[in-house]
Amino acid sequence: MAEPLDRLREQIDDRADEDGEFYVACADTDRRPTPLAGRRFPSESAAREAADRAATYRALLRESDPALPEYRLAVYETPRDAPTMVSTREPAAGRRSNGLPRSSRSVTLSGEREREWLRMDNAPLVHVRHDGEPLDDDAVARQLDAKL
Incomplete structure (x- = not known):
């Protein structure tokens, strides 16, 4: 299981950009679960692809840990004028x-x-x-x- 998880994490990292204006978080709690925590993306499409891979990643983890929380992931744009x-x-x-x-x-x-x-x-x-x-x-x- 480690190899598919590593591959998915690498695919998410490949889409990430520290100056990106988009991020992925839970639509209900605004939490950014692993492997998305701290990652931003350059475009909405890159963030959406990362969200899809993160959902697959978490589904694989849930096979060995059924208690792993489930999140409804959504893409958000980082506000330019944060208070x-x-x-x-x-x-x-x-x-x-x-x-x-x-x-x-x-x-x-x-x-x-x-x-x-x-x-x-x-x-x-x-x-x-x-x-x-x-x-x-x-x-x-x-x-x-x-x-x-």
Whole structure:
């Protein structure tokens, strides 16, 4: 089984381009499963071919590990104007109920083509992605529970 898996991985790598504007991810969770994680592609057709090979790759793996998650793979274009988040925190008077010092936090989201999109002062902020991957529900729940 290793040889067909290696061949499929090589075929995906041959289509990949680190400066590509397309990527393949699960249409439901936005996860980029192995062997697609971290790979981008120069065209939609190259990404679609990689998705087909990745589906075959994962089907072969599932023969030896039936519990391997299944993903509905889709091709996406990398946004050219990804938003930027800037966060500042300043000390404030008093302490929180958990004993930590109070602070004032401001968050601003903006993009290249437009100035400021959204600014929040002392509003709850929850991160739902890290390094381009969605966070697990538990990580988001811990942020909500922390009430920072």
